Amino acid sequence: MSCRASLGVLMKEAREIIGICQDEVRHSIVNSIYQSAESIAAGTVSSKAGKNMDWDRRIDRVLTSPVWGFPIMFGMLTVILWMTITGANIPSAILAQGLFWIEERLTELFIAVGAPAWLHGFLVLGVYRGAAWVVSVMLPPMAIFFPLFTLLEDLGYLPRVAFNLDRFFKGAGAHGKQALTMSMGFGCNAAGVIACRIIDSPRERLIATLTNSFVPCNGRFPTLIALATVFVGSSAASMSSAAAALSVAGLVVFGIAITLLISWLLTKTLLKGIPSSFTLELPPYRKPQIVQVIVRSVLDRIIFVLTRAVIIAAPAGGIVWILANTMIGDTSILAALAGWLDPFARHLGLDGFILLAFILGLPANEIVFPILIMSYVSGGVMMELDSLEALRRLLVDQHGWTWLTALCTMLFVLCHWPCGTTLFTIQREQRSWYWMAVAAVIPTVVGIVVCITVNYLVRALGLI
Amino acid sequence: MGLTYQSVGIPATREMFNVKVTDNRSVIALAGNPNTGKSTLFNALTGLRQHTGNWPGKTVLQSKGSFIYKGREYTVVDLPGTYSLLANSVEEQVARDFICFAKPDTTVVVVDATCLERNLNLVLQVMEITEKVIVCVNLIDEARRKKLNVDIQKLSELLGIPAVATAACTGEGLPQLLDLISQVVCGDLKPKPKLVHYSSELENAISKLEPKIKEVLGAELNSRWVALRLLEGDKTLIESLEKFYSQEMIKATREVLA
Amino acid sequence: MSAKDSVVLSDMKPGSRGKVVRISAKGPLRRRILDMGLVSGVEINVKGVAPLGDPMEILVRGYSLSLRKQEAAEIHVEVM
The missing domain is CATH 1.10.10 (Arc Repressor Mutant, subunit A)
Structure with a gap:
């Protein structure tokens, strides 16, 4: 007889001894514990305060009000994005200038020692440039967005977001805490997937896991921001960054809508079931330790980006350079691959290079855009890419981008397979290759459908 | 019964929680409700940098850290934030199993000074499993701001276990907490929990x-x-x-x- | 206490107060509700509802708790 069996016997005995149902026992136990807690608290806590304060309640009344609740949420998101866009421009330009200045010096050094051209190309134009691009394009927005978001989190606002949005999630057959896992996804989808553990029901946890990548993570935000700035924000000077911020915020809302739609579809098909409970503590608002949070999360981001630049972007840069400079006949491998993808990519409103960049960017989303730029640049004229204007010239003048190309690219950034790290995390969390594959297929199919629809709709309506 | 616990002196089950088992290392578990500043306290104790948020379920991974106090090495395990140990969820089960089977040398239950009644629920439950409990009344600065006074001495008497008031973000009360931990670990201080009486x-x-x-x-x-x-x-x-x-x-x- | 003195929590208006008299939920939901401190006799305070009318926010044992109306319908309260 095993321990399980003998305790099982005891449990049966226990049931006979007590003679009342186990739910009653639990109630009685919890009741007694809370009664003790009550009396101990009453004996130790004394309040000198009047009944006049309750700030939390007043703040809650505004932040979760039927009229202001949603506009405030959208407004906060837009303001954070706007601060990111305006704040990132200058450090981005400085970093780019600095890093490309170093690149020139490196080039001179390679020439001075008479190193072969391919070595210079691989190391400087590939490896170094890959890392430099990730640092200059990705770092500033991340280092601004992430601390701001962390502040909101520490303030106690995020549980209120879950509270406000719960009705939608309930309608979709999902859990209200999914809003919290999505918030984590803004930082990093892999973290968002791990955060899904806070959802107790396995069915709802899986729904949250499979849809987490519809929230653009920190590796994708800078791409969205760069494209929005170039294509939306280039018109008027003063309103430009606000317009760019609004468009990215709109895209985030679109991502949330897709999340709800897919969650609902999953509830109706693969993951049938009824929504479980939603009991969530709404913690009191607390003044965050502003300086500490900012310093810590900026440092965090810098370390994060630099590490990824070395581990992922630098090798990827090398590979892209090799692909772009190894010739088969009279075209490079890169151009050949892009050409092969091009017909399909055109249906999506993209081109072969863009789709190839997404595929090569599987290890990490933040290298997608740098890879794209590198593959555009390496095929043609060398140019200094130290300003958004230069980026605009590269995309529009040299590679024929229209606002529709930008829109489709942004939509595809929002909806495509999760990065390698996230997929790996999903596999580990769910212990299932099947669900990992589903997690990759769903956003990819959504992305393809959305891009094709938008592309053909816009053309059919003659908007372009 | 010839169980491993008695023969080695350290619970063998501890290894199953990936806690390094050595003779001169003590294991401290941090338990507590979500939003009590448990992770901030964890950072303050171990100096380990990690982001701490204040919504439920933030510590989804068990974080481990260590510190040295008076020549003794301590491993600190930050348990998932839970309201109870009655195993309603995975987190509660994880926290309960750690206290039950890894048998930490001391369990520090972190409670929110501004919401003591609700938090004592967990303290009383932990006390039923193990005697080696310290209650750490955190966010005491917050309570002061709200003009709440918590009588720590009385709390300690009523519970029968050591109690200390802290403000983990400013470091207030940490020396006292460290002292209590070392005293309980060494056996100089023996908590005598006053358990809940049932019907x-x-x-x-x-x-x-x-x-x-x-x-x-x-x-x-x-x-x-x-x-x-x-x-x-x-x-x-x-x-x-x-x-x-x-x-x-x-x-x-x-x-x-x- | 007769049943007609009590209402279900989901029917209570923001700003109203009451005392829990009975939890009719069964199984895991019951356990979850109990663990959050909602046992018979405890005083609660309805703080408000979400913009779309569901879930609701209540004050119990000095902290704010959010519940879906569906769950609140299992909690019987004597209005004070």
Whole structure:
């Protein structure tokens, strides 16, 4: 007889001894514990305060009000994005200038020692440039967005977001805490997937896991921001960054809508079931330790980006350079691959290079855009890419981008397979290759459908 | 019963929680409700940098860190934030299993000074499993701001365990906490938890069950606490027992029941 | 206490107060509700509802708790 069996016997005995149902026992136990807690608290806590304060309640009344609740949420998101866009421009330009200045010096050094051209190309134009691009394009927005978001989190606002949005999630057959896992996804989808553990029901946890990548993570935000700035924000000077911020915020809302739609579809098909409970503590608002949070999360981001630049972007840069400079006949491998993808990519409103960049960017989303730029640049004229204007010239003048190309690219950034790290995390969390594959297929199919629809709709309506 | 606990002096099950088992290293568990500043305290103790948020479920991964105090090395395990240990969720089960089976040398229950009543629920539950408990009344600065006064001395008397007031973000009260931890670990200070009294029918049933539980489990687990779990029909505990105690346990049980 | 004195929590208006008299939920939901401190006799205070009318926010044992109306319908309260 095993321990399980003998305790099982005891449990049966226990049931006979007590003679009342186990739910009653639990109630009685919890009741007694809370009664003790009550009396101990009453004996130790004394309040000198009047009944006049309750700030939390007043703040809650505004932040979760039927009229202001949603506009405030959208407004906060837009303001954070706007601060990111305006704040990132200058450090981005400085970093780019600095890093490309170093690149020139490196080039001179390679020439001075008479190193072969391919070595210079691989190391400087590939490896170094890959890392430099990730640092200059990705770092500033991340280092601004992430601390701001962390502040909101520490303030106690995020549980209120879950509270406000719960009705939608309930309608979709999902859990209200999914809003919290999505918030984590803004930082990093892999973290968002791990955060899904806070959802107790396995069915709802899986729904949250499979849809987490519809929230653009920190590796994708800078791409969205760069494209929005170039294509939306280039018109008027003063309103430009606000317009760019609004468009990215709109895209985030679109991502949330897709999340709800897919969650609902999953509830109706693969993951049938009824929504479980939603009991969530709404913690009191607390003044965050502003300086500490900012310093810590900026440092965090810098370390994060630099590490990824070395581990992922630098090798990827090398590979892209090799692909772009190894010739088969009279075209490079890169151009050949892009050409092969091009017909399909055109249906999506993209081109072969863009789709190839997404595929090569599987290890990490933040290298997608740098890879794209590198593959555009390496095929043609060398140019200094130290300003958004230069980026605009590269995309529009040299590679024929229209606002529709930008829109489709942004939509595809929002909806495509999760990065390698996230997929790996999903596999580990769910212990299932099947669900990992589903997690990759769903956003990819959504992305393809959305891009094709938008592309053909816009053309059919003659908007372009 | 020749269980490994007695023979080595350190619970063998601790290894199953990936806690390094050495003689001169003590294990401290941090338990507490979400939003009590538990992770901030964890950072303050270990100096380990990690982001701490204030919504439920932030510490989804068990974080581990260590510190040295008065020449002794301590491993700190930050348990998932839970409201109870009654195993309603994965997190609660993780926290409960750690306290039950890894047998930390001291469990520090972090409570929110501004919301003591609600937080004491967990303290009282932890006290039923282990005697080595310290209650750490955190966010005391917040309570002061809200003009709440918590009588720490009285709290300690009523609970029968050491209590300390802290403000983890400013470091207030940390020296006292460290001192209490080391005293409890070394055995200089022996907490005598004053346990919750249940209804007379429950207490009767508990006293009937306790001897039988002792026969099966020996001194491994607190028999009063196990009796309560059996009475409410908690099957997850039996599953965990199976998981953490190996063949040896089963063999011993077989002999007893033969 | 007769049943007609009590209402279900989901029917209570923001700003109203009451005392829990009975939890009619069963199984895991019951356990979850109990663990959050909602046991018979405890005083609660309805703080408000979400913009779309569900879930609701209540004050119990000095902290704010959010519940879906569906769950609140299992909690019987004597209005004070």
